[in-house]
Amino acid sequence: SSELTQDPAVSVALGQTVRITCQGDSLRRYYASWYQQKPGQAPVLVIYGENSRPSGIPDRISGSYSGNTASLTITGAQAEDEADYYCNSRDNSGNHVIFGGGTKLTVL
Amino acid sequence: QVQLVQSGAEVKKPGASVKVSCKASGYTFTNYDINWVRQATGQGLEWMGWMNPNSGNTGYAEKFQGRVTMTWNTSISTAYMDLSSLRSEDTAVYYCTRGHSSGYYIYYFDYWGLGTLVTVSS
Numbered sequence: 001s002s003e004l005t006q007d008p009a010v011s012v013a014l015g016q017t018v019r020i021t022c023q024g025d026s027l028r029r030y031y032a033s034w035y036q037q038k039p040g041q042a043p044v045l046v047i048y049g050e051n052s053r054p055s056g057i058p059d060r061i062s063g064s065y066s067g068n069t070a071s072l073t074i075t076g077a078q079a080e081d082e083a084d085y086y087c088n089s090r091d092n093s094g095n096h097v098i099f100g101g102g103t104k105l106t107v108l
Numbered sequence: 109q110v111q112l113v114q115s116g117a118e119v120k121k122p123g124a125s126v127k128v129s130c131k132a133s134g135y136t137f138t139n140y141d142i143n144w145v146r147q148a149t150g151q152g153l154e155w156m157g158w159m160n161p162n163s164g165n166t167g168y169a170e171k172f173q174g175r176v177t178m179t180w181n182t183s184i185s186t187a188y189m190d191l192s193s194l195r196s197e198d199t200a201v202y203y204c205t206r207g208h209s210s211g212y213y214i215y216y217f218d219y220w221g222l223g224t225l226v227t228v229s230s
Contacts, residue, residue: 033216035153042203042223043145043153048216086153090215095167097143097207097215102152 002026002091004100011106012077020072020103022087030090032070034063037084037102046085047072074105082107110134112204112221119227125192128224130204137185138162141207143217144178144189148200158207159187194228201225 004024012018022032031050035043045054047063060075070089074081087100115129130142144156157168159178166178177190187204202224205217 029213031214033214035217037153042220043205043217044220045216045218048208048218049210049214054218084152088153088155088217090213094212096169097155097158099145099153099155 002093002096002098004032004087004089004098006085006087006100006103008101009104009106011108012074013108014079015076017073017075018077018105020074020085020105022070022072022100023068024089024098024100025068026089026092026098027065027068027070029092030094031065032063032087032089034070034072035086035088036081037086038082043086077105077107079107081105110206110219112206112219114202114204114221114224117225117227119229120194122195122228122230124194124228125190126194126226127188127190128202128204128226130187130189130221132185132187132206135206137180137182141209142178142180142187143205143207144176145203145205145217146200147203147223148197151200154200156189156202161187191226194226196228199226199228 034047036046037043051063086102091098111133113131138161141158143158159166180187204221206219208218
């Protein structure tokens with residue numbers, strides 16, 4: 001079955017750059033999308049497709065790909081970027097959707 | 109503006125069923141999928157399934173096959189998720205989210221409801 005793997009936790013110093021990765025076979029065929037979730041709130045879409053941002057998402061957040069790995073990069077991390085980040089994509093069958101386990105980002 | 113407004117919190121006993129609604133506004137209901145995603149306290153996001161109000165198709169995660177049914181009423185732009193044979197492990201926040209396809213290889217959830225807490229307890 002398809003799976004997406006994320007590191008459970010990542011930390012970054014304020015103003016520095018951090019990369020959060022999402023690995024899985026389905027990413028060789030399907031693009032990932034990324035969601036930011038803060039405590040007690042619904043997830044918010046931050047990146048989709050190759051590297052597209054919905055309106056209102058700051059351009060310090062970007063996406064990239066290499067092989068079976070999608071990455072979310074935050075350049076110049078701010079305190080408000082502290083959140084859980086989830087990736088998802090279609091699964092290998094194309095009929096279902098899978099989520100990564102999520103990465104808790106701490107901004108120090 | 110696009111909104112997905114979900115029904116209120118529910119408390120159910122083990123073995124019972126729950127039906128959560130999701131009323132869409134601000135777009136043409138039949139032009140997009142609705143997906144359902146749940147999240148237990150302190151846990152990650154778990155995809156449950158999708159429905160397409162235009163084609164009439166649905167697709168459910170294997171884990172929920174036989175227990176979940178997703179339906180809709182196009183006349184009131186409302187989607188429903190029915191989960192039966194509830195157990196304590198089904199206690200979670202249930203989200204509806206709009207599925208947006210930009211070509212077959214790009215599929216993402218661009219709008220989310222605020223979530224509905226379903227508590228299963230005897």
